[in-house]
Amino acid sequence: MSLLLLLLAAYLVGSIPFAIVVSKLFGLQDPRAYGSGNPGATNVLRSGNKGAAALTLLGDAFKGWLAVWAATRFGFGPSEAAFAGLAAFLGHVFSxxxxFNGGKGVATAIGVLAGVEPRIAIFCAIVWLAVAYTTRYSSVAALSAAALAPVAGLIFLGPVPAVLALLAMSAILFWRHAENIRRLKAGTEGRIGAKKS
Structure with missing residues (x-):
């Protein structure tokens, strides 16, 4: 398999909108029609269905991990595998x-990190959980984890090309959370567990 074909396949896998697929399976409203309008696990949670939200989270994370795993199975090196993960992440964000609209990519990014280096994923997951528990803001937790992911990459991987993929995901996550940042400043950001409106 050529690298270009790998990246294309990873992008298409990343484009699968699990939030919408799972919502349909559970007979729920399209997640783009309520809350933040984001097709992601946090917004599905606003439907009140924790099972659907958990399945969305797993699906979005799995496709990020799958892209990295598949790249290594086809004989690509760690850097190419990391960029395959980035392609899956871009598929989620630009489905x-x-x-070519999509979610913010937090769960998919965690899946990519798990494939690249599990210790980075664990570190970022702990950061997300700690910040989410203390603030009850998913966006603040995501931004905190995103900011520290490239740092964790340098610690666990060293200055290798794969860290550039982590840096790119981090930058896109901040860009995708621009509206959340505005709402946080205005004091109107929704908290975790709040029902849809």
């Missing part, structure tokens, strides 16, 4: 199946 082919949603006219």
């Amino acid at each position: 082919f199946f949603l006219r």
Whole structure:
């Protein structure tokens, strides 16, 4: 398999909108129609269905991990595998199946990190959980984990090209959370567990 074909396949896998697929399976409203309008696990949680939210989270994380795993199975090196993960992440954020719109990519990023180096994923997951528990803001937790992911990459991997993929994901996560940052400043950001409106 060529690298270009790998990246394309990873992008298409990343484009699968699990939030919408799972919501349909559970008979729930399209997550783009309520809350933040984001097709992701946190917004699905606003439907009140924790099972659907958990399944969305797992699905979005799995596709990020799968891209990295598949790259290594096809004989690509760690750097190419990391960029395959980045392609899956971009698929989630700019989904082919949603006219190049998509989610913010937090769960998919965690899946990519788990494939690249599990210690980075564990570190970022702990940061996310700690910040989410103390603030009850998913966006603040995501931004904290995103900011520290490239740092963790340098610690656990060293200055290798794969860290550039982590840095790119971090930058895109901040960009995708621009509206959340504005709402946080205005004091109108929704907290974890708040029902849809």
